[in-house]
Amino acid sequence: MLDVKALTKTFGNNTAVDKVSFKVEKPCMIGIIGRSGAGKSTFLRMVNRLTDASSGELLFEGRNVLELKGRARREWQSDCAMIFQQFNLVPRMDVVSNVLHGTLGKRSTLGTMFNLFTQDEIHKAIDLLERLGIAEHAAKRAEALSGGQQQRVAIARALMQDPKIILADEPIASLDPMNAQTVMEALRRIHEEDGRMVIANLHTLDTARRYCDRIIGMRDGRMVFDGTPAQLTTGVARDIYGADENFSEAATSTEIRDHIHSDEAERLIAKVTV
Structure with missing residues (x-):
């Protein structure tokens, strides 16, 4: 499906992404890891054509x-939906309208100007909110929701595009452990149930191992690891992050079970599953 060939991005004399190459034969969930500045976000922005x-x-x-330009480029951006760390919602707009804005790339100029949505589109937006466990918040302003709820609104907005690929740029970086797990469970279920490819930039190794089928490691713009979760050993992680023997995964864990009793964790997860 996806074939990345020597993808490179330079800014003056600096190379942010350096000849990254890999193939994806079928829809799967891919996690990209690496320290800040490794080129992860720039890579996703190139895939989505936000950056050339x-x-x-x-x-x-x-x-x-x-090579796509104009309308073809916009159509690609509909097929390749982007989810951001800071949600990128309209804070004072109600939740369902934020979700409906996922259709703007496929609408006429008149429909976009006057926010003219069909009944089918409105029902689809509410169904997506229901699927993500937040339909009861449809009429609220987006700013009234918690961070985890806002990120699920952003996921629903992406799904309104009916994309073939979902790109998630640090989707849980600003969330607490419980909300982080809720969002990752949602992305995993979307991949499994819809057959969509999901590529997510992640900042914790336990998250990548638990939810992803394949993990890519980046360091200084280069791809230095491409393998399964089982192959992502502590030694490999040290190499990806350029760390010494003092490197500890525990300090960055987002696993709920590391913070509260496992039975309580299961109860909390059950309330917010997709």
Whole structure:
């Protein structure tokens, strides 16, 4: 499905992403890890065409998306939805309207100007909120929701695009452990139930191991690891992060069970599953 060939991005004399290459044969959930500044966010932005690549190719189903312009580029951005760390919602707008804005890339200019949505679109938005466990908040302003709830609104907005790929740039970096687990469970279920490819930049190893089928490690713009969760050993992680023997995964864990009793964790998760 996806074939990344020597994808590179330079800013002056600095190389943010350096000849990254890999193939994805079928929909799966991929986690990209690495320290801050490794090039993870720049890579996702190039995939979504928010940032232009300096060189390389990015083939999806045989088409080089880096060559797309105008309407074709906008259509690709609908097929390749982006979820951001800071949610990117309209704070004073109600939740369901925020979700409906996921359709704007496929709407007419008139429909976009006057926020004209069909009944089918409104029902779909509410169904997505129901699926994500937050339908009761549909009429509230987005700013009234917790961070985890807002991120689920952002996921619902992405799903309104009916994308083939979901890109998530540090989707849980600003969330507490319980909400982080809720969001990751939602992304995993979307992959499994919908058959969508999910590529997420993650900052904790336990999260990548638990939810992803494949993990890519980046360091200084280069891809230095590509393997399964089982292959992501502590030694490999040290190499990815450029750390010494004092490197500890426990300090960055987002696993609920590390913070509260496991039975209580299961009860909390059951309340917010997709």
